[in-house]
Every structure is written in structure tokens, then in C-alpha cells.
Amino acid sequence: MSIQIGISTLGLSDRVEFLRTMAAWLVSSGGRMPVSEAIRNTCEAFSRDEYRSLAGRMGRIVNDYDSGQVRFHKALVDARLGFTKQELTVLEAAENSNQLRIAVPAMVEAMQMRLEAQRNLSRKMAMPVISGIMLILMSLGVATFMLPTVLGPVLQRSPEALAEFPAIIRGFWAFSIWIRSNWIIPVAAILAPLLLVIFRNTRIVKAWIESFVMSVTPLRRLAIAYNGVMLVYFMPALIRSGMQLPQVLRALADSLNNQSIATGLRAAANEHEAGMRLGDALARLPMKGSFRSAIEAGEKTGAIADRVEDLKAPYSADYDRVVRRAVGALTMLVMGGLLPLFIISMYTSLVAPIFALMEY
DSSP: OOOOOOSSSSHHHHHHHHHHHHHHHHGGGGGGOOOOHHHHHHHHHHTTTGGGHHHHHHHHHHHHHHTTTHHHHHHHHTTOOOOOOHHHHHHHHHHHHHHHOHHHHHHHHHHHHHHHHHHHHHHHHHHHHHHHHHHHHHHIIIIIHHHHHHHHHHHHOOOOGGGSSOHHHHHHHHHHHHHTTTTTHHHHHHHHHHHHHHHSSSSHHHHHHHHHHHSHHHHHHHHHHHHHHHHHHHHHHHHTTTOOHHHHHHHHHHHSSSSHHHHHHHHHHHHHHEEEOHHHHHHOOOOOOOHHHHHHHHHHOOOOHHHHHHHHHHHHHHHHHHHHHHHHHHHHIIIIIIIHHHHHHHHHHHHHHHHHHHHH
């Protein structure tokens, strides 16, 4: 018996492709293809090539659904393919209201936007963040290892020689002594970001990170813009799946990583369920005024999904603008703060050996 090595769950991009494939089958032939056949064709497509390791679970999804005893969303839960609670909730509601042919394409669009937004942010932030980290590490390396190796023997033999060195070298030597005497500070500064990344999903760390993000204006604008895009893309998909508005708001809250906005959505769900108008209930959210206006217009016309969907293009453009501004501010911070430190450290690493040799 051989052990087959391969992927065990579907990542976000793979889940998007899975549902996109299913949506294409559902709307093919003028939307007349049976759901069971669309599911079978989709699962067969994801049982080959790089998805060969999932063939057994894909086959079980088809068999469970064809048996008539297990619904599609429940079959996905049992298969443990990595679908999120929100995605499964949309599929369940769509099945309950017989709206799979409408809800699945809408959810694919929303999931694709989430994927592109995450990629866009990561791609644009990568260069200034990596550059900043490299500049810090190189400067610390010069101060901690290179300078003591070059100047250490000279100053041990002739401590008074330091007075003859340029002011930049003297200052950097003092910085080197301080760093080596308080080595725990740079070590903690290096380990802290790594620990934050590792434990970012724990309750305490997640709350601290969110509190920091919402207290810094550029980061707060970025978080609000990102969550605003998620709302205007996912809300129409959830509504068209047949869910009631309070359940829509709770599902949105479960899908967002920002707990302050998620808490506002849950409170709005409770208030709307108690009789408050949806637009008034959502007034607590830190979204742009256009979001509430769209909700109120949708309530009056009975087309909330359509009115919120109208915000997709402007909110996406606003998110791109906020990302560019955040990246620009971070780049200026790196260039204005860390680059001079790196230049000084490089100057010191080149000139200090010359003065050291002159003292021999």
C-alpha cells in the first residue's frame, strides 16, 4: 500500500476556481443542467492532475449528494476541503431557497475580489517592508560584528586613538557599544515581528494588532477601505442566496477579520431584527456615507443587493488609492529614516578599516 502525497485542502484561489467551475456548469445550457450533474462535473475536474490526492473526497461528495440524503454544503463540510463558515453558509442558504445558480456566481465574484485585494496589498507592501528589514539587519550587523572586529584591537591597544577618528565613526562606535551591552533589545526587536506573525490569530495578539491598526490613521484608513470592499462584494451575494437580512449581517461579521466592524454588524443585526431600519442600524459602522445611502435607497426600492452592488467599482478604486498612499508613506519612512542609517553604517564599514590601519 503506497502513500499518496499531495494537497489536502483547497486554498482561497483553489476554492475560487472550484466554485467558478461549478458556476460555469450551473449556468451552461441556459441554466438547464441539473445541479447533480454540475456537481459531478466539477468534482471530476478537481480529481485530476495536482488535485489527484483529493479524488477520494471528491467522489464521496458526488456519492453523498446523489444519495439524496446529504445536501451539497453538508457534503463539503464532511469532505473537509477548507471551505470557510461563510462560504458554506451562503451555499446552505442558496440550497434552501433554490438559488444556487444565482448565488454561486455572485460568491465567486466576491471571493475573487478578496483574493485580488489580498494579493494587491501583499505585492505592494512587500518591497518597502523587505527593504526596511534588510537595512535594519545590515546596519545592526555592521555595529555588532564588523566594527568591533576592525576597531576593537586598535582601541584596546590605544584607547586615545578614538579621538582622532571622524565624528561619524565615534558616534557609530558608541552605538556599537550600546548595542552589544544591551543585546537583548535588538534581539527582542527582531523576534517580536516573528512572534506576532506566528501568534497573529490568537485572541490576545489579534486584539492588540487590531487596536494598533485602528489607532494609526493610515492603517485605519487601509483597514476600513479593505473591509468596505469586502462588504459591498459579499453582501449582494449573501442577499441573493436567500438569507434574511439579520443572518446576512451575522454572516458578514463572521467573514471579517476586523472585530470592531464585526461587532458593529452583529449589533446592527440584533437592532434590525428588533424593528430598526437597516440603514439606521448600520450607522454605527465606520464606513463611508455612500454605504448607508445605498442601504437606505435599497430599502425604499426593495433592491438592497443592486444598490450595494453599485458601490463595487468606486470602493475598489478607493481601496487601490488608499493602498498606494499607505505604500508611499511606508516607502518614505524607509527612505527617510532607515536609508541614512544604512549609508552611515556603510561609510563606517569602508572608512573605519583605513583609520584602523593608520594606527598600526
